[in-house]
Amino acid sequence: MRRVKVFSQPNYTENFVQAILSAIPGGPTGTTLAVGGDGRYFSIPAIQTIIRLAAGNGVSKLIIGQDGILSTPAASHVIRKYKATGGILLTASHNPGGPDNDFGIKYNMQNGGPAPEGVTDKIFEITKTISEYKVVKGDDVDLSNVGSTKFAGVLSIDIIDPVTDYIDYLSTIFDFPLIKSFLTSDSSRFTVRFDALHGVTGPYGRALFVDTFGLPESSIQNCTPSPDFGGGHPDPNLTYAKSLVDAVEREGISFGAASDGDGDRNMIIGKGTFVNPSDSIAIIADWAEKCIPYFQKGGVKGLARSMPTSGAVDRVAKKHGLQVYEVPTGWKFFGNLMDAGRLSICGEESFGTGSDHIREKDGLWAVVAWLSIMAAANKEKPGTTVQDVLLAHYKVYGRNFFSRYDYEEVDSDGANQMIAHVTKTFEDAGFKGKTLGPFTVAEVGNFSYTDPVDGSVSKNQGLYVKFVDGSRIIFRLSGTGSAGATIRLYVEKYSNDEKEFLADAQEGLKPLIDVALQLSDLKTFTGREKPTVIT
Known part of the structure; x- marks a missing residue:
């Protein structure tokens, strides 16, 4: 992931795609790639550059989303459905877009998942x-019309509807008639608002x-994809999806949801209620x-979470008699377990x-x-809210209790010095x-x-400290930014005191946060008084 100005340099994109x-694995000749x-x-x-390079390298076929649109999850499904060799995805995830912001290119394997370290290391060495x-x-290929064509007489290209295959697939996973009946019932007062944040899931959200x-059309907002995401930050959290949060509270909407720029992240809220992503994984697994x-x-074969994610899903796994895995941050680690038949549901605290x-x-x-959970819960007890599901x-x-503090675009030297300081303290x-x-x-x-x-x-x-009462503090440097460094601070504590269940997470975690800031001396090393984003 780099700034657009870097990818726009002469030969930069060509060199990276060639790498x-x-x-x-096995070389590009005769392959089929989703793009x-x-x-x-x-x-x-x-994409026009990828087409010319694919032709030059003997690729047999490209499957390209109409107008270049293909969400990351939809791309994974396309690779798997059409048995493609892999896919080249153009995304910088949840980071801002535009001529002065971020762009990214990544490769996914035949299983539809991110390339493992062995392949990414090889790409880097070649560069x-x-x-x-x-x-x-x-000539440039017209990406606006669905259908088949040839480039320069040597490369087959299928331009596909980027939405239909994916929505059809979801209909085989979930009980769409149950959900529709619940949402449109005359007796239901359950209202929905989905916010695509001007990202790729706009067309998918409208179709769904x-x-x-x-x-009604009022159930969706910001669903027209934009090259600069409407000038916003397409990250589905309480800070960057404020327009959704405000709408849910102002209009008393029962259920709010947002997705990020490339469609692989989500936020779930209800009026007066935020579902922490760590809790969301656990609740989906339980239901x-x-x-x-x-x-x-x-x-359900097994459950898993990234190491910084709270242990809520671990408790569900124990009750259901399931194996639970704790893996590093990065979806490729989950993919290995899935391919081996060990894992069904998983997630990361990063939405x-x-x-x-x-x-x-x-x-x-x-x-x-x-929505499946809400439909089922309301079938059992009409009027059940998102908060009711959480409390149950x-x-x-x-x-x-869990929270993450993000300090974005911190001076890299200061961030590394802070990590070195914490490491020395731990040793x-x-x-x-x-x-x-x-x-x-x-x-x-x-x-x-x-x-x-x-x-x-x-x-x-990730550096971690566990306390006798089960609380945790974790420090990580994130690789998802294109400028400076991002420090992520995670804090977690457990409570089975029913009087605390609706308490504000920040208040309950304050003593732990204070310890984390003192332990890391973060302010001294970074100069930051407060985080960019609090989750």
Whole structure:
């Protein structure tokens, strides 16, 4: 991921795409590749470049989303459905778009999931030594019309409707008639608002909520994809999706949902209620076999979460007698477990939730899963709200209070110095057992993961400290920004005290947050008084 101005440099995009093609296991000759993205600025020129390079490298066929549009989860499904060799996705995820903002290109494998480290490392190595790229010259391909064509007489191209296949697939996973009946019933006062944040899920959202579920146009907003996401930040959280949060509160909407720029993240809210992503994973897992046909037929094989994500889903796994996996941040780790038949439902605290129906996180899948839960809950008890579902879950499992502080575009030197400081503190032999405010240190470390499927080891995945009462603090540097560094601070504590279940998370976590800021000396190293985003 880099700024558009970097990708616009002469030969930069060509060199990077050539590196991807050269790194495809078995080589690019005779392959079939899916191509598309979130519609951000520079997507169309990049696709025309990919077409010329694909032809030059002997690729047999490209399957391209109409107008270059293909959400990340839809791309994963297309790769799997059409048995493509892989896919080239044009996205910078939830980061802003436009001529002065971000662009990205990534490669997905035959299973529809992100390329593993072995392939991404090979791509990187090739970019350091590349001296030529192979192209076939020709006129730009019209990406606006669905159908088949040939480029320069050597490359087959199928322009496909980017929405239909994906919505059809969701209809086999969920009980669409149940959801539609619930949402459109004369007796139902349950209202919905979906916000695509001017990202790729706009057309998908309209097809789902308006065309399929029969809801009015007022049930969706910001559903026209824009190269600069309407000048906003297409990240579905309480800060950047404020227009949705405000609408839900102002209009008393029962259920609000948002997705990000490329469609793989989600936020779920109700009037007066925010569903923390960590809780969302746990609740979907708990309800899966009650109301989602896909799991009613195939069962739930296992559950998983990224290491920084709260342990709420662990409690669900224990109650249901399921294996739960704790993996590093990155969807490829879930994909390995899914391909091995060990995992069905998983997620990350960064608003990513999904299942083994594809090999990417899937924002709309999570939204429809929640609508399935609401339909089933209201069938049992009419008038059930999103908050009611949360409270019912807490009464069974307790509540994992959780929050994440993001410090975006921090000076890289200061961020690295802070991480070095925390590392040195953790390595002090006397740190274990030390009292920090009301907390006593039980365990510290830098998370390491050994993949149970292929035995690969991933080290240095996040600094953590666990306290005697089960609370946790985690520090990570994120790689999802294109400028400076992003520091992520995670805090978590557990409570089974029913009086605390509706408490404000920030108030309940304040003593832990204070300890984290003192321990890291974050303000001194970064100069930041407060985070950019609080989740």
